[in-house]
Each structure stands twice: as C-alpha cells, then as structure tokens.
Amino acid sequence: xxxxxxxxxxxxxxxxxxxxxxxxxxxxxxxxxxxxxxxxxxxxxxxxxxxxxxxxxxxxxxxxxxxxxxxxxxx
Numbered sequence: 438x439x440x441x442x443x444x445x446x447x448x449x450x451x452x453x454x455x456x457x458x459x460x461x462x463x464x465x466x467x468x469x470x471x472x473x474x475x476x477x478x479x480x481x482x483x484x485x486x487x488x489x490x491x492x493x494x495x496x497x498x499x500x501x502x503x504x505x506x507x508x509x510x511x512x
Contacts, residue, residue, distance in 0.1 A: 456506055464499035471495020 475491020478484070 456509070460503055460506060463502050467499040467502065468492065468495040471498065 471491040471494045472488060473491070474495075475488035478487040478491065
C-alpha cells in the first residue's frame with residue numbers, strides 16, 4: 438500500500454500544535470507551583486514575602502519552557 442505523501446507533514450503539524458497546546462497547561466502550572474512553594478516557605482520560616490519570590494520563579498520557569506518550545510519548533 439502506498440502511503441500518502443502529505444501524511445508526515447500532517448503528523449508534524451499535529452505534533453507541533455500539541456506542543457504549543459501543552460504550554461496552556463505548563464505556564465499556569467509552573468506559576469501556581471512556584472506560588473505554593475513560596476507560601477509553604479513563608480509558613481515554615483515565618484515570613485510574609487517569600488510567596489512573591491516563588492511566584493516570580495514560577496513565572497520565569499513558565500517563560501523558559503515557552504522559549505524552549507518555540508526554539509525547538511523553529512529549527
């Protein structure tokens with residue numbers, strides 16, 4: 438049976454779309470996890486500002502993953 442010549446291209450576009458769609462989950466998840474770690478450290482160390490550091494680190498982690506995904510799919 439002959440395979441369709443456009444089949445690999447279709448599969449590649451679906452894989453690329455799935456990679457971008459996972460960012461819709463990873464970016465907020467990284468932010469929430471960073472915030473939760475900051476809140477836990479605040480309670481453990483009896484401080485009131487570490488949740489902001491955790492939140493910022495989570496946002497940075499989300500952006501790093503965004504850039505990695507964009508660079509991987511651009512090459």
